[in-house]
Each structure stands twice: as C-alpha cells, then as structure tokens.
Amino acid sequence: MQTLHDTIMQYNFNEIEAKWQKKWAELQTFRALQPEELTEQKPPFYVLDMFPYPSGAGLHVGHPLGYIASDIYARYKRHKGFNVLHPQGYDSFGLPAEQYAIQTGQHPAKTTEVNIKRYREQLDKIGFSFDWSREVRTSDPNYYRWTQWIFIQLFKSWFNNNTDKAEPISSLVEAFENEGNKNTNAACDDGVESFSAEEWNAFSANKKDAILLQYRLTYLAETEVNWCPALGTVLANDEIVNGVSERGGHPVVRKKMKQWSMRISAYAERLLQGLEKLDWTDSLKESQRNWIGKSVGAQLKFPILSFPKREGISVFTTRPDTIFGVSFMTLAPEHELVSKITTAEQKEEVEAYIKAASLKSERDRMADVKSITGVFTGAYAEHPFTKEPIPIWIGDYVLASYGTGAVMAVPCGDQRDYDFAKHFNIPIPNVFKGVDISKEAFADKAQTIITNSEFLNGLNAEDAIAKAIEKLEEIDAGTGKTNYRLRDAVFSRQRYWGEPFPVYYVDGLPKMIDEQYLPLHLPEINEYLPTEDGAPPLGRAEKWAWDTTQNKVVDKELIDHKSIFPLELNTMPGWAGSSWYLFRYMETKENRNQHMASAEALNYWKNVDLYIGGSEHATGHLLYSRFWTKFLNDRKVLPVEEPFKKLINQGMILGESAFVHRYNPSFDTNAKTKREREMLSLKMNNLFISYNLVHIINKELKASKHVFIRPEGVFDINGEKIQTKNIENLNVTFESLFNSGLNNILIKDSSFIPIHTDVSLINFSNELNIEGFKKWRPEFQDAEFIKDENGKYIVSREVEKMSKSKYNVVNPDDICEDFGADTLRMYEMFLGPLEQAKPWNTAGITGVHNFLKKLWKLYYNGDNFEVTAEPASKEALKTLHKTIKKVTEDIENFSFNTSVSTFMICVNELTQQKCNAKDILEPLAVLISPYAPHIAEELWEKLGHSESVSTAAYPVFEEKFLKEENKTYPISFNGKMRFTLDLSLDLSKDEIEKAVMEDERTQKQLDGRTPKKVIVVPGKIVNIVG
C-alpha cells in the first residue's frame, strides 16, 4: 500500500504535469514575440503543424505524433535562442459537422464548438508549447472575412503569361481599350473571341464583364461535375464508388453546372519550378510533379477532307517524331466535331456509341481499360506531310478532358493505339528502324531511330522531334507546345458549412461585395439540406439578398434586380481556409482587424520554417496553398513565394485490433435432423474459442486433417486428441447436444469467425477480460468461452488503421492519466522513425515510463532532493557530453527515436556511476526538456531556478570530455571478428600490427600459418588475412 510518504518521494507525474500546464497557461510562457516587442536580438523561427479538423471522435494516440515532433523542435529552437512561433488552430469548416446537422438539426457551429473544446482539453494534457493567443478557426467570421477578401483579389486579377505573374484586372482593361485583345498573352478560357479596341469600347458593360470573366483568376464557368440527384449535390470523385454515391448508393450522372473555378493551371510551370528550392521529401515533390503532369511536345492540326480548308482537328502529341506513323485519328466521343464530320452511313452507329459512352461515368471508363471499343465516323483527315487520307474514329480511350480531346494515333509507337488498330484491323506502319512491332508497340524513346519518314529518316527521337516541329511550323500546320495535366480547380460546393462567396448577381453576372463590407456572414437556415428545386442549402435562407444601396444583407423577398440582388448560394470548399492560415498566425489577435496580417508581421516571420503533417495532403492542400501564396506574392500582399520551406510527413500510427473467435456451426455440422441443427446453432451462436486453440485447429485443417469435437469434450484431430485443461468447459457446452444423440461435430475452416473486440478489454498478454466482454454489448452477455490449457481466453491481433469502427482506438487522455504526458511524448517518439507507419502497442510504454522514474531518482534519494555542488567525475562528464552530441545531431536530423534511446543510455550510465553532481544534472534537465517538459520544469525548479526551463540556454557540447586514450580493437581473421584488444590510440599502424601479432590469441587463431596480409585501420579495426 502506498503511504503519504511514498507519494512525496515518488515521481508523481499527474501532479507535476497539472502544475506546469497551469503555470505555462497563466504566464503565457510560449507566447511568440512580434518584432516590435523584442528586447534582445532573436532570430525568428516558425514551426507549424497541419491544423486539425475537430471531429466528434476526438484525438487518438496517432494524431499527436506530428505535434509532439514539432513541439520538441520548437522547444529546442527556443533553447537555441530563437523567437519561436509555434501556433495551433482549427480547420473548423467541413462535412462531418454538416452531416451531423442534417441528422440532428444541431447547428454545425454548435457541434464544432463542442468538438474544439474537447480537442483543446486533449491537446493541453499533452503539454504542447503552443502559443494559443494566436489561435485561428476557419469558420470564425473574423477569419473567413479574409478568405473572402482573397477570393475578391483573385477575381480582380488576371494572369499575364508574358510577365508570368498575376496582375490587376485594370491593366487588362487598359490593354483592351488601347489595342483589343490581339496582343494579350493571358491564361484564359478556351475559345475567347478576338476583338479590336474599337469593338471593345463599343461593347455593352455586360458584354465586357462576360469577357473579363474569361480572364479572371477565379471565374464562373460551365463545368462538368458529378451530380447526385438523390442527394441534391455535386460529389467529388472520391465520394463515388462504382458509379453510385458512397453514401446511400444513389446514381450519379455527369452534368454541366455553373461553378466557380480557380485558374491554378496558370501557375503550373511556377508550381513545378518552385519545387526545386523546397526542402521536402522526394516522394512528395514527385507526387506534385505527377499531378502537375508537364509534357512537352507539339500541337498540330489535321485538316478534315470534307471541310473547307484550314478547319481541322487539333491534337497534342509528345512524339511529333512519329508523325509518319499515323494511320488513323481518334476523337473522344464528346468531341464537338464528331457530330459535324460523321457521314450519313455511319451516323446511327456513332450516335449509339456516344449514348453508350455518356452513360458510363468517367470513373467507369477509366476502370475499364481492358475492353477496346470505338466506331469509325466515315470521315477522313489529311496528313499534313504525305497528304494521305486518314480515317477518323471515335473511341472512349481518348478523354475529352485532356489535351484537345483528340489524338493522332501512331499504332507502332503507342500501345493503346496499337491495341485499337489490331482490334479494328487498321494498318500499323512502322517508322522505327530495326524494330519488330509484330507483337507490341515500341515506345522506347532512347532507342529510337526514325525510318520511312521522309526528312526525319535516320534521326534519333530528340533530333526528329525538333525537326518535325520546325517543319510543321514552316507549313503552318502546328507548333511546339507544352501541356499540363493540372486542371483548374472547381471551387463551388453545394454545402452549408463553408465560407459564403462575397458575390451577388446582376443580370446573371457575378459582382463582388465591396471589401469594406466584409465579412459576409453565413446565414441561418431551417434545415441543412438542398431545397426542393435542387438549389444548395443556402437557397433556404430567408435573409439572403444584397442591398447595394445600404450595403447589407436583406430579406430575399425584397429582390428587385435594381438595387437588391440575389446572393451566391454555393459555399467555398475545405481548402479555401487552409490555403492561407499560416499567415494569419503571424499577426496577434488584437491586430487582426485591419488586414489578414500586417506587412511588418509578414515581413518578419516570412514563411514556415518547419511544417509537419500527413502525406494525404500532398496534392491538395499543399498545392493550393502554394498557388495562393504565389498569387498573393504577385499582388504584393505577401513577401514570399512559398508557404512551407521544410516539410516532413509523419507516418501513421496504426492500431492493433483484437479479435475474439466465434464458433460458427451452421454450415459444418453433421447433425442429421433439423432439430439437432437448430439446437446446435442456438447453443453455439455465442461460443467463443481461445485463439491458441483456433490456431492449432486451423493449422491441422490446412494439412487437410479432420477435426471433430467428441462427446468427451475433446478436440479430435485424425484420431489424436488435444488435451485442454478446461475440458469441463467444453463438455458442459456440448452436453445437451451429445445427449440428443449426436456423436461428433465436424469442424471446417469456416468454423471460426473473427470478431473485432474493444482493445481496452485486452491485457498485455492478449488475454480477454471475459466479464468486461460480456458487459460490453448485450448480445455477448450469455457468451461462453472455451479457454486454452492455461485456462486463458486469448484473442488474435492484427495491425489495422486506428478507427472507432475497429474498436482499436487508444486514447491519449488515458495514457496521460496512467503514465503521464511526458511518457506519452517520449514513447510516441520511441516507437520508430517519424516518417514511418508503425503499430501502437501500449504494452511497450512501461519501458519509457521506467526510464523517467530512473531519471527522477538521479535527482532524488527517497524524498530528499539530492544534487551536490561537488565536481563531476570524468565518466559522468563523458556520459553527459556524449549525450549532448548525439541528441543534438538527432534533433537536427528529426531522428527522435534514437535520441530517446540515447537518454536511456545516459540515465543508465549516470545511475551506475551514482552521479548526483549539479554540473551534470542541471544541463541534463535542459537537454531533456523538449521531450519531457513537465519533469524537466519540476527538476529545474528544484535546482533553484525561478524562470521556466524553456528559457535556459542549450548545453554546449565540448569535445575534450570525449577524448579517448584507448580503443577496443576488434581483431578479425578473414573478416570474422575473433577477439578484441585494448590498445592506445597513439599507436602507429605498425605498432598496432606488432601488438596484435604478439598476442597469443592471434597465434592460436593462425595455428602456425603466416598471414598473407594484415589490414590495420587505426581507430577502427584490424583484419588478418591468410
């Protein structure tokens, strides 16, 4: 039993942690200073975590992993004398809250508030050094006011390809007024009409607006979307499974809808080039490169024979060198020319094909790569060089959304074209020298030598591409062109819980609300569903119209289209608020009203030095925020071009699910009568068998042996009986059955059904808490168990993603309660490399916890704090400095798992040395404080300091304490280590060799032989060959 005396002397983590968490909050210990507050020279350093979406499930132990790593780094940088900005906030708009609102009628703001509170409590318990005074929430009107403001800036900008920058729309208007759009080189919609200055000036205001909309960086356009009529909303690709909605399984159709889009494609090249300068992992940069999908080639035109000259089909190709290998063309079924060129004879067939293709979703089409389909249109195009007629086909292997929606098919050089040609018996001319194309296409660019191609003959791919483009330009049939896969991003959502657009409509054209009247607040609605006629949820708002004379939101009924206009009903997507939040943190709460952040603050903090988060944001958030940062930099709002200098993806912490195994007799009994079968299933539906037995039986079944349960209550394998110590258990269970005349029960491998069970019911040895299990869910309350020979019921374990539905969630609160936050922090780091996925195993935590207890005991002897001023021993100094060196290197390399081991070794050694010298224990407290801040603060205070340990300078490593005089040399014979020998490090190569050769063990190893060679690497190794 614990006495009062014991509690004082022991490491009482609950008390210590609560004490310091309270102090840090009261004293604002981790508040970052704005440049004007600095009293001493301190360079800024910005450490940021990807902010969480506050879900109703709360945090599990996987979530804080990245936060702990960044917190260690932030605390380390403070010790190193930096002014560290380490904030936290919430990405608080989002679908789950809305979904919950639809089900319960609860306002999403309310549930979000509750969830945030829970998150905050959980985060606080882990002892993070966040500067909470700078918290942001994307759903806060004071925050989304500036999201709306950025949207307006995008609307007021266009992208000038000549300067490669965004510019104010006024400069475009000016150009139009002076020279029309003939000299404009802008990122804009396809098919913008050309006009002269006179024509522009004569256009109506509406016409001008409509034209400008085609140039703006955010624009309204007809976009093909996945529309789900039953749910009344657009779905993202990942919300559709097998052509039906993920939720509810409703059909999805492709539909054109007017949507806001972001012209991110204008920034494709800069987003690609910018990656070079970033300190991100190669895999992450690679994902972004793939997503941007740059391909260099040529765009060319094939005239259509039945059409007047100059009209033709545009195609994009990366292989203009193979142009003489073209034997047909393929258009996407949706291609606008299809209906125009199809001949009368082919019409019926083509239309049937188009109809069939339109019924398939884009996803279906992509999933079904195997089957080759297509139809001949009857039309022909003309080869630009040979003037030969080329048949034009349609086929759904060509996607309307990429390139021009048409390809010049070169079957000898492209496998898809090859397959298509083979399938429809189209000729496959070969343009590759010395290559056999009878089996498959030849796509190896590096090995290519062109032949059968007039002026390209004998050239390699690179030269032939250049030559082909040159010739195409000469005859005005095409030009060199770079294509990007990156599409403009749809920015409208038919949702309630998101940022409202600061947009109203006059004559169907969008107008921006003047910036000074922001924010435009999200209106109240009675139900969080689309309206009956299919408008988004905001269509339900009564008060949702813009009064341009009063500049405020008024009742919808007042709309007169003269001064009161309808407001936009869509809201912004999740990535809107998260694209710029890092800059909001740079400003203090008091000074946030006038701007997203002040120029001084933006200039001082610049961008994020270290960003830690999950890799699932590789192509979403991380691309969009780069885009917005570049845009705001172009428009002189931000001083930087990139948001995140260094980025680390933390790996996922996986859960270890536990399974009980239920005996499922319904299919595998040889019970003869119906009555017997009924009895059996009734009796056995709740019978669980220990995994140790399941494991043995399954193994035997795999070896095709027969396993029976016999009336004696034994498992019988091919006549051999497995003895279990709990036979009675088995006997009782089966008694009534056997009494009814059954003489054995055959077991098959489908007999045991694994069922997820809550991991909190499992102890460290995988033993089930049977009483707890029975109480866990009502259907198990009469469960019966067959235990193994030790009388235990064992579960099986499997590593899976941590999730509520798998009952494998481990809650950090519980760990903090049982072991303390410092233990949790160190254990999460100890699990393995930060970037790697790894399973959580609570059993292992005791090792780290014991380590902290041992650390405590270095400073405490019983209940006496015992640290002496006596000089430290040589060994202790060596231990300390070895530790400083390694831990510092590890932090710099984000190798936190090895630094925890280093601390363990350090404490083990100091314990062994019985060290309690202040010279050692004081720097050690500082060294460990980033990892285990609470215990460090407590010890630091006991050491006589009144300031937080976080203000202490980081210990300085001194080489001199590590100076060794001797080295224990491993002595190898033919590369195999046989013994070790202590020798002075001062010895020369020859002296070492001499000492080794003189050793009697060497002579014994050699056994009379003479070595051929002796390799001596001073300070490392000796290897004797022969």
Next chain:
RNA sequence: GCUCGGAUGGUGGAAUUGGUAGACACGUUGGACUUAAAAUCCAAUGGCCAUUAUGGCCGUGCGGGUUCAAGUCCCGCUCCGAGUACCA
C-alpha cells in the same frame, strides 16, 4: 502498368554510410525481496552444435558479384506498403 518507399531476433527498432550486426526497449525465462500479489532490483535471451575455464558453424527477403571486410556498394529476382493511372 508507372513512380516512390520498404524487407534486420518472438515484437518495435539500432548500426558513426563499407569496419565488432542486433544498441535501446518490449516480451519471455530464472533469481532476490514479499504470507501473497503488485512494484522494484539482479541475471540470461538471434538460431544450431558442443560444453572443461574455453569453443565452433549459420545468420540482415532470395540468387549472383565487387572488396582484406557488405545489412550497407553493383547486377538480377521475390514479396509488402504508399501514391497515381487509358495523360496522347
């Protein structure tokens, strides 16, 4: 299919980038303390063989190679994970 990662004891993982493989922990086993348990402490712990203090052989997914020396470098495979996909 393509791209990028991985593969080391019963488990999580170390290994100064070519120099004593398995650090540090967990687990397991044995011991001390205890009426007992927990806690704590001590010892052993890659496999196989031998045992007299001593030793030997094998061993980092598989097969080759380079080297005095390979978990690490090179060539060829197998398996696992992540991302992405008719991208012309």
